Amino acid sequence: MPDIQQSVDFKAIVAQTSAVLLTRGVEVEPVAVRDVVALMVRSVAERMNMDLEEAVHMVVPETVADAIVAAADPEAEGAEDVHSVRPVRVDARTILLPVRVAGRLVMTAAQVAKYARLNGHGRIADQALDLATEVGAALSSVASADEPELPLGVLTELADIAELVAVHVECDSWSICPCGRASA
Secondary structure, three states, rough: HHHHHHHHHHHHHHHHHHHHHOOOOOEOOOHHHHHHHHHHHHHHHHHHHOOOHHHHOOOOOHHHHHHHHHOOOOOOOHHHOOOOEOOOOOOOOEEEOOHHHHHHHHHHHHHHHHHHOOOOOHHHHHHHHHHHHHHHHHHHHHOOOOOOEEEEEHHHHHHOOOOOOOOOOOOOOOOOOOOOOOOO
């Protein structure tokens, strides 16, 4: 399938699917969109007994977006393993933070990721690690006396997933203990 993935038609479906997802409030890594489009093209080709070049014209961006959104639904079975799906940040405001506060955000994101990963929820872990990377990038881009500037959406997104993990710790006995017991 590498040849078809280099075609203009294939790349157009990937780009259009990403645009459709954005209108639905979901941002998905381009690699993940490409992989889903490739899977759908291959599936259509096999089912319809046609070449990949013909099958690519049968794949509709809205259908690909529907499949991605359905797979990412937190209520769907296996959704905890779906990665690369994040809410779209509409608010473009930024905030200056003291370095020590930004450092605490990295620590929070790391702990959220640790709890999520150890309790089988890769999606939350991946999102937390993406946020830690974003805060780390802001920290590394400032001079020693300056304060990093972060998008306000980073704070909101991190607060939301930290709260979600806290609820899982309280209600679902999530733990970071290898023995499986709830942490105190």
